[in-house]
Amino acid sequence: MSNLTFSEIVERSVQIRTSYHQLERQFHEKEWTVEEDALAFLTDAGLVGRLTMSQQGRWPADGDNILQLEHKLSECIWWIIVLAKRMNIDINEALKKFLFETINFQD
16 A cells, blocks of 8 residues: 555545445435534544443453454544535645644643
8 A cells, every 4th residue: 555645645535425425315315414424423433432442451342443443543534534625624734733733832
């Protein structure tokens, strides 16, 4: 697997979401709303919490939790990118701004 720039990751994330929108229209006659996307993100974020507890030995393990945790962490990043795009937020610029402000706050 080759290294991707953050801009390429954003572009691929949007392409994948577009494919899911096609499926939503096919099976449910309309695309998910931004609110439904946010709820899906929160559901996956909750699963990250449970899988983290399992990985740390604080909840019973269920299969290969490390692979599940890696997948859900990545899926949460994907959802954040998708949500930002749908709400007209340039996530690349927003993240740079956040990191710059955070590092300056600590100095």
